[in-house]
Amino acid sequence: MAHQIVINSKTIDILAILMLMSTIMLVGMSRLKNCIWAYAFRSFILAWVSGLIAYFSGIHHIYITTGISLVLKVIIIPGFLFYIINKVKIKNEVESFISYTLSLLISCGIILIAYYSTQSILKFENVFMRHCLPVSLAITLVGFFVMITRKKAITQILGLLAMEDGLFFAALSTSYGMPLIVELGIFFDILVGVIIMGIYVYRIKETFDTIDTDFLRELRE
Amino acid sequence: MSLASNIILPMLQIVVIAGLAPLVKGFINKIEARLQCRRGPSIFQLYYNLVKLLQKDAVVSETASWIFRATPYVTFVSILIITLLVPVLSSHVPVNFAGDVILIIYLFALGRFFLVLSSLDTGSAFGGMGGSREMMVSAMAEPAMMLSIFTVSLAAGSTNLGNITSTMLNTSIILLNPALFLAFAALAIVIIAETGRIPIDNPYTHLELTMIHEGMILEFSGRYFALIEWASCMKLLLLLTILVNTFLPWGVAPGLTFSGLILSFAVYLVKIGFFAILIVILEMSFAKIRLFRIPNLLGTAFVLSLLAIISHYMVS
Numbered sequence: 427m428a429h430q431i432v433i434n435s436k437t438i439d440i441l442a443i444l445m446l447m448s449t450i451m452l453v454g455m456s457r458l459k460n461c462i463w464a465y466a467f468r469s470f471i472l473a474w475v476s477g478l479i480a481y482f483s484g485i486h487h488i489y490i491t492t493g494i495s496l497v498l499k500v501i502i503i504p505g506f507l508f509y510i511i512n513k514v515k516i517k518n519e520v521e522s523f524i525s526y527t528l529s530l531l532i533s534c535g536i537i538l539i540a541y542y543s544t545q546s547i548l549k550f551e552n553v554f555m556r557h558c559l560p561v562s563l564a565i566t567l568v569g570f571f572v573m574i575t576r577k578k579a580i581t582q583i584l585g586l587l588a589m590e591d592g593l594f595f596a597a598l599s600t601s602y603g604m605p606l607i608v609e610l611g612i613f614f615d616i617l618v619g620v621i622i623m624g625i626y627v628y629r630i631k632e633t634f635d636t637i638d639t640d641f642l643r644e645l646r647e
Numbered sequence: 648m649s650l651a652s653n654i655i656l657p658m659l660q661i662v663v664i665a666g667l668a669p670l671v672k673g674f675i676n677k678i679e680a681r682l683q684c685r686r687g688p689s690i691f692q693l694y695y696n697l698v699k700l701l702q703k704d705a706v707v708s709e710t711a712s713w714i715f716r717a718t719p720y721v722t723f724v725s726i727l728i729i730t731l732l733v734p735v736l737s738s739h740v741p742v743n744f745a746g747d748v749i750l751i752i753y754l755f756a757l758g759r760f761f762l763v764l765s766s767l768d769t770g771s772a773f774g775g776m777g778g779s780r781e782m783m784v785s786a787m788a789e790p791a792m793m794l795s796i797f798t799v800s801l802a803a804g805s806t807n808l809g810n811i812t813s814t815m816l817n818t819s820i821i822l823l824n825p826a827l828f829l830a831f832a833a834l835a836i837v838i839i840a841e842t843g844r845i846p847i848d849n850p851y852t853h854l855e856l857t858m859i860h861e862g863m864i865l866e867f868s869g870r871y872f873a874l875i876e877w878a879s880c881m882k883l884l885l886l887l888t889i890l891v892n893t894f895l896p897w898g899v900a901p902g903l904t905f906s907g908l909i910l911s912f913a914v915y916l917v918k919i920g921f922f923a924i925l926i927v928i929l930e931m932s933f934a935k936i937r938l939f940r941i942p943n944l945l946g947t948a949f950v951l952s953l954l955a956i957i958s959h960y961m962v963s
Contacts, residue, residue: 436825443825443958447832447951454947456940527946534950541961548962556962557825 434482439557441475446561449568449588453533454526458518461584462507469499472591476598487606494613503620507580510624514631521577529575533568540564558599566592579627579637583620590616652903657731657741664730668880669693671923678927693880697873705869708769718765719874722758726878729754729885733808734892736911737900738816740809747806748796758878759785766863777862780938784847784859787945788840794952795830798959799893802827808893815896829955831894836948838890842883845930847941891918
């Protein structure tokens with residue numbers, strides 16, 4: 427039984443590390459479509475993790491959140507983002523205020539801070555799933571960083587989605603998820619948020635002929 | 648036992664690596680050609696090339712110094728020494744006493760250093776360009792390679808590749824160490840960069856302004872060229888062997904029995920074939936990236952390996 431628990435927590439740790447890798451991909455990739463694929467991949471891993479946690483903990487409502495997140499985050503939201511990209515016909519290149527290599531190094535530093543700052547908490551926690559809390563904090567902070575530094579509206583949406591993933595993962599791994607009604611609320615928030623932002627991206631493109639958010643500061647009649 | 652480990656095992660390793668290396672590259676070329684709906688050259692084409700080139704005389708530029716003549720031998724011998732430091736079929740390493748994984752990294756660097764010197768030596772414009780690019784790539788690939796191998800060393804408690812393999816074989820739970828996944832991904836990117844495969848360098852072109860490795864060896868001909876080609880094939884196979892036998896050591900024979908070695912050889916072929924097909928799929932699905940995008944990819948590898956070593960320290 428103890429061996430079983432070790433194997434389970436190791437599996438979840440490995441999936442957490444895969445999520446961390448896909449977040450690094452979000453920072454390091456220079457193509458918009460690859461970033462969206464990275465998001466779909468991370469959401470898939472997250473759904474897998476929540477399925478595993480539902481199975482091991484025996485809490486049934488996590489199955490429902492697993493199913494919803496599988497449909498919503500792996501299929502609908504990436505599909506919608508691809509649809510927007512094709513619709514507004516933008517250049518398939520990520521633009522950033524700072525260079526790729528520098529933003530990679532900064533996000534590496536952020537991840538290190540996440541690991542360092544959760545050290546003191548992990549000492550008192552159980553010895554299992556030790557990568558989960560640092561990784562979820564790291565994903566949240568890197569998503570925030572991506573939101574700040576990227577120029578295009580689409581990549582800012584991807585940063586917001588990364589933050590949401592990180593928070594969801596943190597809740598899942600530390601306290602077996604939030605109550606079902608809260609989870610459902612967050613899911614619909616995200617869905618509606620992404621759709622509204624997508625419509626905004628389209629409108630920005632119509633009005634300013636670019637989706638670079640820098641141009642929003644210019645006054646127009 | 649001592650006769651077997653002192654004489655037969657080194658010879659076996661050299662025969663396996665030096666003999667199989669052109670076959671692996673030929674296999675990659677053939678599969679890639681088939682996937683592109685071409686017939687492609689025979690799997691054994693690289694052997695024919697080597698035999699033909701070894702029979703020919705070398706043409707050397709008048710301005711070339713002794714470095715140009717020494718380079719093929721230095722490159723080839725440094726790769727041969729690495730062959731003896733890597734566990735191939737058995738977790739027992741022939742020249743265990745001589746050095747560990749740090750020596751391997753430096754021997755790769757030695758061969759590359761002489762290649763770059765010789766590319767500058769003849770004064771050809773392509774050579775200098777290829778050399779400077781090779782140095783740029785390797786300066787970024789080497790730290791990532793070191794850090795990812797050190798992560799494995801930390802997890803296994805030894806810098807000796809033979810000990811690492813046997814530790815990994817004995818304690819299976821260590822394979823589930825999440826830090827090793829990061830190190831594996833970093834090392835895979837580094838191997839692509841070091842062997843000059845497609846997202847970094849195009850191994851099939853000779854007359855393009857984007858070439859890196861081919862630009863460096865443009866001035867070599869005849870038997871010198873044969874040695875360099877053979878060494879680069881062996882480098883690909885050796886790096887794949889290091890990847891396979893440190894991270895996925897299942898099937899490597901712990902001792903030196905005849906049946907164990909045969910089984911280990913069969914498993915080794917399967918694993919190398921699997922990774923060769925992975926390389927083909929990667930080359931098919933990506934275009935060569937621009938030279939100034941290479942720091943981006945290698946920076947990702949560096950960040951992954953740094954996170955591997957730090958998360959190993961912090962969490963375990």
